[in-house]
Amino acid sequence: MRALAQFVMRGPLQAGGVAAVTTAIPLLFWIGAAVIGLVILRLGIGKGLNIALWALLPALGWSWFGQDPTALAVLLEVMLMASILRLSLSWEKALLAGSFLAIVTGLMLPVIYPGLLDDLVRTGVSFYEQYNAEVARSLGDELETVIRDTMNASMAGTYLVTGVAMTMLARAWQAGLYNPGGFRKEFHAFRLSPAVAVLCAVTMVAGPLLGLNSMLLGWAAGTPLFIASLALVHGVVGRKNLNGQWLVLFYIALVLLGPSLMFLLVVVAFVDSWLDIRGRIKPAGPAE
Numbered sequence: 001m002r003a004l005a006q007f008v009m010r011g012p013l014q015a016g017g018v019a020a021v022t023t024a025i026p027l028l029f030w031i032g033a034a035v036i037g038l039v040i041l042r043l044g045i046g047k048g049l050n051i052a053l054w055a056l057l058p059a060l061g062w063s064w065f066g067q068d069p070t071a072l073a074v075l076l077e078v079m080l081m082a083s084i085l086r087l088s089l090s091w092e093k094a095l096l097a098g099s100f101l102a103i104v105t106g107l108m109l110p111v112i113y114p115g116l117l118d119d120l121v122r123t124g125v126s127f128y129e130q131y132n133a134e135v136a137r138s139l140g141d142e143l144e145t146v147i148r149d150t151m152n153a154s155m156a157g158t159y160l161v162t163g164v165a166m167t168m169l170a171r172a173w174q175a176g177l178y179n180p181g182g183f184r185k186e187f188h189a190f191r192l193s194p195a196v197a198v199l200c201a202v203t204m205v206a207g208p209l210l211g212l213n214s215m216l217l218g219w220a221a222g223t224p225l226f227i228a229s230l231a232l233v234h235g236v237v238g239r240k241n242l243n244g245q246w247l248v249l250f251y252i253a254l255v256l257l258g259p260s261l262m263f264l265l266v267v268v269a270f271v272d273s274w275l276d277i278r279g280r281i282k283p284a285g286p287a288e
Helices: 002-008 012-024 029-043 045-064 070-088 091-112 114-131 135-178 182-189 194-210 214-239 247-259 259-275
Strands: none
Touching: 002 012, 002 029, 002 135, 002 214, 012 029, 029 070, 029 135, 045 070, 070 091, 070 135, 091 114, 091 135, 091 214, 114 135, 135 182, 135 214, 182 214, 194 214, 194 247, 194 259, 214 247, 214 259, 247 259
């Protein structure tokens, strides 16, 4: 991947070509988004937007003719977050901007792609009626609404998470080429401010009270907290100079335990925004 980053930074032709080709090829759109993020972070928003036009054309093609907004949504997420990060040097502001765009995306999907969501809802209803009839009977007329909200939130949330991952990849590329170790130091130190942590927590619980899609708000507001929790884990491991196998075990546990561990991590990230857990941990001394 480092070789790819070096290649695209040779000039606009190389960057635009890679962005256009990878966005046009199914399942490779994420590379195009990361390339655009790298150009924005390194060369500025103006040059980044010029290169982004190369990727926007196939992304618009997929969204219009293929009825698949994934490439376009992820590209827009990366463009926004990379631009905010370039201007402010703040991951907190970048993640908040991405979360806001995810909410907008979730609100727009039923309007722009009603047929796509209808197909997904019909598939979901059929699945529950055939394989989980008890749940279908308990929900009754609410089954279709619940599935629609779930599908809508999952799509917008997945675009957000993918966009965050590609923005981080672009930042890692930038650091690897021009500032070795910079991204690691930056990520290990990242935590949310108390005000933003409270904003995210309130947003996560406000959905049912306001009659909004609580799952969509949960994805949007929970993602910054979850990213902060991952930064906390990496930061603690780095501060204590622990073996990388601890991180491997952590991610295995995350896959196995799933939502239960994710919820715990979100709570820990909220607490960390107030207590600064890393700052209270004594760094490991030099190995003897």
